Amino acid sequence: MKYRSFGKLEYQPSALGFGAMRLPVLGDPPRIDEEKAIKMIHRSIEGGVNYIDTAFPYHKGESEILVGKALKGQYRKRVKLATKLPSWLVEDKADFDKFLNKQLEKLQTDHIDFYLLHSLDKEKWQNLNRLSVFSWAEKAEKDGRIGHLGFSFHDQYEVFKEIVDGYDKWTFCQIQLNYMDEDFQAGKRGLKYASQKGLAVVVMEPLKGGRLANPPEAVKNIFESAGKKTPVDWALGWVWSHPEVSLLLSGMSSLDQVEENLAIADRSAANSLTERDLKIIKKAKEKYLSFKPVPCTGCEYCLPCPQAINIPKIFEIYNDAVMYGNLKQAKEQYQRLNGVENCLKCFRCEKLCPQGIKITEQLKKAQELLA
Ligand code: SF4
Ligand code: SF4
Numbered sequence: 301m302k303y304r305s306f307g308k309l310e311y312q313p314s315a316l317g318f319g320a321m322r323l324p325v326l327g328d329p330p331r332i333d334e335e336k337a338i339k340m341i342h343r344s345i346e347g348g349v350n351y352i353d354t355a356f357p358y359h360k361g362e363s364e365i366l367v368g369k370a371l372k373g374q375y376r377k378r379v380k381l382a383t384k385l386p387s388w389l390v391e392d393k394a395d396f397d398k399f400l401n402k403q404l405e406k407l408q409t410d411h412i413d414f415y416l417l418h419s420l421d422k423e424k425w426q427n428l429n430r431l432s433v434f435s436w437a438e439k440a441e442k443d444g445r446i447g448h449l450g451f452s453f454h455d456q457y458e459v460f461k462e463i464v465d466g467y468d469k470w471t472f473c474q475i476q477l478n479y480m481d482e483d484f485q486a487g488k489r490g491l492k493y494a495s496q497k498g499l500a501v502v503v504m505e506p507l508k509g510g511r512l513a514n515p516p517e518a519v520k521n522i523f524e525s526a527g528k529k530t531p532v533d534w535a536l537g538w539v540w541s542h543p544e545v546s547l548l549l550s551g552m553s554s555l556d557q558v559e560e561n562l563a564i565a566d567r568s569a570a571n572s573l574t575e576r577d578l579k580i581i582k583k584a585k586e587k588y589l590s591f592k593p594v595p596c597t598g599c600e601y602c603l604p605c606p607q608a609i610n611i612p613k614i615f616e617i618y619n620d621a622v623m624y625g626n627l628k629q630a631k632e633q634y635q636r637l638n639g640v641e642n643c644l645k646c647f648r649c650e651k652l653c654p655q656g657i658k659i660t661e662q663l664k665k666a667q668e669l670l671a
Contacts, residue, residue, distance in 0.1 A: 301348025307500030322551035431555035
């Protein structure tokens with residue numbers, strides 16, 4: 301295993317962290333396959349992993365319980381444990397203690413090394429600030445229940461910057477980053493910004509929820525023609541090549557994936573990609589993008605729609621479904637949105653779109669695929 305740096309701390313995290321959000325499951329309704337999941341966590345630790353990440357809602361609340369069982373005894377001392385406050389469920393100040401104490405109980409520990417405010421966006425950030433989250437967190441740090449405070453993030457770069465600048469005692473943050481999402485949400489700009497401010501940066505979704513592990517034939521051919529490395533190797537290697545990245549989290553679902561990731565992590569290094577490697581990744585990315593049906597940039601100029609149709613979100617889901625073939629997940633996401641059938645054909649959105657997208661036509665196509 302390779303070890304890296306973690307912002308201002310002495311701690312050296314393993315390049316690979318274990319993300320406990322896609323554990324193996326059994327039965328219907330699916331429950332975590334405990335025996336397999338515990339074996340995977342133990343194997344990861346034996347292979348040098350020293351950072352385990354979970355969260356309150358993962359596996360409908362069962363992930364923290366499983367991680368607690370897996371880390372019982374000697375394993376707890378060998379790792380840093382990260383979990384997250386479910387910030388969207390916090391309504392008043394008493395909720396902070398309520399959730400943290402519950403999590404300590406589920407995880408069978410008396411302290412969380414790295415505690416994150418989960419999935420911050422503008423709205424949650426404002427709500428937590430209103431409830432003085434930092435004075436609460438500093439008390440929890442003092443009484444030893446929390447080691448260090450950080451946040452995970454899902455919103456635009458400007459909001460990310462505001463959050464990084466909004467508290468001067470952050471130890472770390474967690475952002476989505478992979479070679480297809482360089483400019484998505486915090487993106488590479490956010491990585492550099494947080495790192496310059498002294499925050500450690502943990503990367504999630506390095507394989508874009510597993511999608512980059514199984515690329516379409518045309519993308520696979522590009523990687524295959526470049527040598528023996530697998531698509532997973534290319535994708536993880538790209539993340540690790542950024543020296544500002546402290547570690548990446550992989551949500552592993554089988555022992556084979558653990559072994560594969562451990563082997564790739566052993567070869568990982570900052571600045572390891574050559575000019576030729578970067579060209580190959582660029583080519584693969586361009587190939588993916590050539591499958592993108594709607595050239596939407598997510599600028600939101602078309603909003604608000606009088607029928608509250610979330611146009612950029614629908615295009616994001618539609619593009620994702622076509623580019624990565626994840627139709628099942630895309631349909632589930634689409635179902636949660638306000639329906640395209642409510643469109644009035646007022647064409648207000650089309651007049652505002654700088655990309656000249658025929659929005660109503662494309663929404664109809666999205667609906668045909670996803671409804
Ligand atoms: S055309 Fe449809 S989607 Fe566009 S603004 Fe009007 S109602 Fe909304
Ligand atoms: S204005 Fe056009 S490019 Fe911008 S989010 Fe709307 S559809 Fe996408």
